[in-house]
Amino acid sequence: xxxxxxxxxxxxxxxxxxxxxxxxxxxxxxxxxxxxxxxxxxxxxxxxxxxxxxxxxxxxxxxxxxxxxxxxxxxxxxxxxxxxxxxxxxxxxxxxxxxxxxxxxxxxxxxxxxxxxxxxxxxxxxxxxxxxxxxxxxxxxxxxxxxxxxxxxxxxxxxxxxxxxxxxxxxxxxxxxxxxxxxxxxxxxxxxxxxxxxxxxxxxxxxxxxxxxxxxxxxxxxxxxxxxxxxxxxxxxxxxxxxxxxxxxxxxxxxxxxxxxxxxxxxxxxxxxxxxxxxxxxxxxxxxxxxxxxxxxxxxxxxxxxxxxxxxxxxxxxxxxxxxxxxxxxxxxxxxxxxxxxxxxxxxxxxxxxxxxxxxxxxxxxxxxxxxxxxxxxxxxxxxxxxxxxxxxxxxxxxxxxxxxxxxxxxxxxxxxxxxxxxxxxxxxxxxxxxxxxxxxxxxxxxxxxxxxxxxxxxxxxxxxxxxxxxxxxxxxxxxxxxxxxxxxxxxxxxxxxxxxxxxxxxxxxxxxxxxxxxxxxxxxxxxxxxxxxxxxxxxxxxxxxxxxxxxxxxxxxxxxxxxxxxxxxxxxxxxxxxxxxxxxxxxxxxxxxxxxxxxxxxxxxxxxxxxxxxxxxxxxxxxxxxxxxxxxxxxxxxxxxxxxxxxxxxxxxxxxxxxxxxxxxxxxxxxxxxxxxxxxxxxxxxxxxxxxxxxxxxxxxxxxxxxxxxxxxxxxxxxxxxxxxxxxxxxxxxxxxxxxxxxxxxxxxxxxxxxxxxxxxxxxxxxxxxxxxxxxxxxxxxxxxxxxxxxxxxxxxxxxxxxxxxxxxxxxxxxxxxxxxxxxxxxxxxxxxxx
Ligand SMILES: Nc1ncnc2c1ncn2[C@@H]1O[C@H](COP(=O)(O)OP(=O)(O)OP(=O)(O)O)[C@@H](O)[C@H]1O
Numbered sequence: 001x002x003x004x005x006x007x008x009x010x011x012x013x014x015x016x017x018x019x020x021x022x023x024x025x026x027x028x029x030x031x032x033x034x035x036x037x038x039x040x041x042x043x044x045x046x047x048x049x050x051x052x053x054x055x056x057x058x059x060x061x062x063x064x065x066x067x068x069x070x071x072x073x074x075x076x077x078x079x080x081x082x083x084x085x086x087x088x089x090x091x092x093x094x095x096x097x098x099x100x101x102x103x104x105x106x107x108x109x110x111x112x113x114x115x116x117x118x119x120x121x122x123x124x125x126x127x128x129x130x131x132x133x134x135x136x137x138x139x140x141x142x143x144x145x146x147x148x149x150x151x152x153x154x155x156x157x158x159x160x161x162x163x164x165x166x167x168x169x170x171x172x173x174x175x176x177x178x179x180x181x182x183x184x185x186x187x188x189x190x191x192x193x194x195x196x197x198x199x200x201x202x203x204x205x206x207x208x209x210x211x212x213x214x215x216x217x218x219x220x221x222x223x224x225x226x227x228x229x230x231x232x233x234x235x236x237x238x239x240x241x242x243x244x245x246x247x248x249x250x251x252x253x254x255x256x257x258x259x260x261x262x263x264x265x266x267x268x269x270x271x272x273x274x275x276x277x278x279x280x281x282x283x284x285x286x287x288x289x290x291x292x293x294x295x296x297x298x299x300x301x302x303x304x305x306x307x308x309x310x311x312x313x314x315x316x317x318x319x320x321x322x323x324x325x326x327x328x329x330x331x332x333x334x335x336x337x338x339x340x341x342x343x344x345x346x347x348x349x350x351x352x353x354x355x356x357x358x359x360x361x362x363x364x365x366x367x368x369x370x371x372x373x374x375x376x377x378x379x380x381x382x383x384x385x386x387x388x389x390x391x392x393x394x395x396x397x398x399x400x401x402x403x404x405x406x407x408x409x410x411x412x413x414x415x416x417x418x419x420x421x422x423x424x425x426x427x428x429x430x431x432x433x434x435x436x437x438x439x440x441x442x443x444x445x446x447x448x449x450x451x452x453x454x455x456x457x458x459x460x461x462x463x464x465x466x467x468x469x470x471x472x473x474x475x476x477x478x479x480x481x482x483x484x485x486x487x488x489x490x491x492x493x494x495x496x497x498x499x500x501x502x503x504x505x506x507x508x509x510x511x512x513x514x515x516x517x518x519x520x521x522x523x524x525x526x527x528x529x530x531x532x533x534x535x536x537x538x539x540x541x542x543x544x545x546x547x548x549x550x551x552x553x554x555x556x557x558x559x560x561x562x563x564x565x566x567x568x569x570x571x572x573x574x575x576x577x578x579x580x581x582x583x584x585x586x587x588x589x590x591x592x593x594x595x596x597x598x599x600x601x602x603x604x605x606x607x608x609x610x611x612x613x614x615x616x617x618x619x620x621x622x623x624x625x626x627x628x629x630x631x632x633x634x635x636x637x638x639x640x641x642x643x644x645x646x647x648x649x650x651x652x653x654x655x656x657x658x659x660x661x662x663x664x665x666x667x668x669x670x671x672x673x674x675x676x677x678x679x680x681x682x683x684x685x686x687x688x689x690x691x692x693x694x695x696x697x698x699x700x701x702x703x704x705x706x707x708x709x710x711x712x713x714x715x716x717x718x719x720x721x722x723x724x725x726x727x728x729x730x731x732x733x734x735x736x737x738x739x740x741x742x743x744x745x746x747x748x749x750x751x752x753x754x755x756x757x758x759x760x761x762x763x764x765x766x767x768x769x770x771x772x773x774x775x776x777x778x779x780x781x782x783x784x785x786x787x788x789x790x791x792x793x794x795x796x797x798x799x800x801x802x803x804x805x806x807x808x809x810x811x812x813x814x815x816x817x818x819x820x821x822x823x824x825x826x827x828x829x830x831x832x833x834x835x836x
Contacts, residue, residue, distance in 0.1 A: 051555055056547040090379075090445035091171040091417040093187050094148065094436075096140060096424045097212040098176040140424040140432055146170050150433055153426040162429075167436045169443045171417075176424065180219055184229040187417055191341060192233050194415065195322070198337035202344065202409050206372065206439065207421035208431035209348030210310035216419055217318075217345040218299060227320060227343055231291040234322070240336070241325040243282035244291060246298040249401045250316035251367035253360050257401045262298030262318070275407050284325050295320070305361060309350070315364045317371060317402045318345040344406070346372060351431065374400040378410040379442050386412070386446055412447045448533065 152162035191201040205213035219225025259270035264281040324336025381394035397403035
């Protein structure tokens with residue numbers, strides 16, 4: 001039973017039941033010291049890991065080696081395959097504009113010159129202190145070459161929506177100290193090298209207004225921008241000529257978009273056809289100076305305006321294209337590769353509050369922001385499509401001229417790099433945050449670049465001038481698609497033939513046939529490339545499915561083990577439930593026992609009231625002892641007294657209730673003491689008789705008392721014997737006190753007489769009760785007062801006196817002084833016999 005009384009099973013003192021408790025995840029099953037094995041296992045239970053879907057979808061296809069037998073060959077093949085694949089991530093750079101651009105420009109210049117001389121020129125300490133004061137007013141801090149931390153200003157930190165964020169994974173982060181050359185080396189140089197190798201590429205600068213896009217792309221006479229540095233690089237590597245074109249997309253007063261040629265002022269109007277600009281003039285350049293002159297002219301024509309954020313804010317998207325010009329080699333014109341290097345300076349996103357734009361500027365601002373948004377949407381859609389091929393590539397590019405023109409880049413078909421420019425001031429937090437949130441995911445974009453093949457060498461010196469626009473068409477991959485089913489000839493070429501003079505047709509036919517064979521070859525290659533891409537796609541799908549099934553298998557295994565654990569736990573809980581049931585039954589039994597006990601005690605208490613009446617009966621018994629007529633009745637009454645056990649139970653009940661059990665004993669002792677103490681005053685015969693009777697009575701009571709003691713010990717519910725002894729001692733002490741108290745000799749004699757006349761029972765019990773109630777004087781009062789009154793009334797006609805009433809009313813009669821009790825009548829008779 002004891003082990004069942006575990007803390008777990010204890011009933012709580014109070015239970016609060018909520019009517020509508022808030023929905024919460026279920027609290028884990030807590031256990032106590034006697035927790036079941038199932039619950040222990042529950043504690044150990046591991047969470048099922050999340051399904052690695054993203055990981056699976058991002059899996060890269062590793063092309064298998066073509067010649068597995070030779071390891072060296074295989075490695076070479078792998079490298080080649082990787083090179084051919086040209087699948088690479090979009091490179092995203094971040095450039096932070098110095099807080100005070102004027103100072104910083106000087107600082108940058110100084111740093112650059114010092115870099116040439118040696119970096120140790122600036123004392124490290126001064127540099128540190130400068131950085132510290134700067135960092136106090138910065139919202140953007142560079143962590144390392146690839147990550148930054150954006151911290152909101154204190155005013156925004158209070159609104160808990162804003163908190164510090166770390167943006168990681170940039171291709172390179174350029175600190176405020178970075179130079180144009182450093183930026184060029186990382187951003188442009190790879191693109192220029194690729195361009196020289198015949199691969200197209202694009203770099204676009206995007207960011208909020210005044211953050212340094214134009215500065216980065218075009219630079220200044222002192223700090224050359226990416227374009228100038230690129231030309232320097234290109235012309236440093238080759239002596240060839242190049243074509244350069246520069247145009248802007250501008251929206252005048254927000255009324256539609258316009259293409260404006262910046263490289264020439266006298267050209268026709270421009271219009272966009274698919275992804276090429278019709279009517280755009282290209283300027284041939286052969287040196288850096290020429291290139292810079294064209295650019296400078298274009299910059300002068302570019303739409304700019306003064307805003308609160310920038311004294312020369314660009315109001316348009318500016319695009320510069322560089323492509324190779326044909327060369328003359330041994331009288332033959334050698335066509336260059338089709339690679340185009342595109343540099344885009346986007347107009348910076350503007351916030352009306354900051355720029356303070358109104359009217360026309362505001363309309364321009366709307367256009368700029370709209371274009372930036374569409375540009376961002378295109379990249380976003382590309383990213384989502386790449387993440388989940390089921391998601392179609394949205395045609396956001398249709399929403400602006402810029403995105404239409406850059407469609408191939410925005411669809412991941414050509415290489416591209418992004419330079420994000422930001423201002424790191426506390427005031428620029430919102431701009432920086434918007435840009436970083438928008439553009440940082442673009443790092444995951446991948447390009448599946450289809451390699452452009454260099455054009456075949458051909459003799460174009462004999463070709464007419466009209467061939468020029470045709471050549472530009474060929475750069476478009478669509479141009480290579482020949483509908484041979486309709487006619488065996490290219491209709492465009494046929495049309496061209498009509499316009500060519502007759503004497504040149506022969507030459508042209510030769511040229512056409514050679515170009516046709518070249519086109520067919522390219523077409524085949526394109527088809528092959530398509531197959532290769534398709535095979536790659538299928539292989540990737542296969543790998544994804546393989547990984548998916550593996551991951552699914554793992555997750556299912558985890559679920560299975562979890563299920564087993566749960567089953568164990570359920571088993572354990574069932575066991576504990578059974579135990580609880582057993583305990584419940586036991587407790588029910590116990591409760592039944594206690595109920596029966598309580599019923600018993602109730603019964604006993606009812607019987608104790610009977611004992612009271614019995615005690616009164618004992619009072620009457622005294623009368624019967626002296627009265628021979630009533631001796632038989634007395635005996636009957638005695639017989640009808642409750643048995644010892646009942647008496648003892650009743651007395652025990654009294655003991656339990658701290659009542660007068662001990663008083664009974666005391667009364668016995670008191671009677672005994674009284675008898676012994678006053679024995680000398682009584683005649684020997686009477687004495688012996690009364691003593692015998694007293695002894696008998698005392699014996700009965702002692703017998704009862706001993707029984708009580710036994711029952712007490714049996715039930716263990718009553719005070720220990722030592723306590724009883726103590727009580728007894730107390731009672732004896734009380735008794736002594738009574739003896740010592742002022743008891744009249746008549747009272748003493750009365751009491752002795754009462755005893756001698758066998759009245760010990762009722763009188764003594766009542767006096768005993770009185771003693772137990774701590775009223776020692778009053779205990780003897782009834783007998784003594786009665787005696788006194790009787791003696792005073794000696795002259796009354798006692799002969800006629802008869803004891804009146806029943807045994808129960810005896811005491812009352814004595815008290816009112818009219819009737820006589822049995823004792824008083826006997827005493828009066830005695831006294832009259834003695835002639836007193
Ligand atoms: N890294 C830098 N170092 C020194 N000066 C800079 C830097 N970046 C920008 N500046 C200066 O800040 C000013 C504004 O820069 P810029 O015109 O390039 O901004 P923007 O982003 O092109 O703005 P908008 O989008 O309005 O055209 C210019 O005077 C420029 O010289």
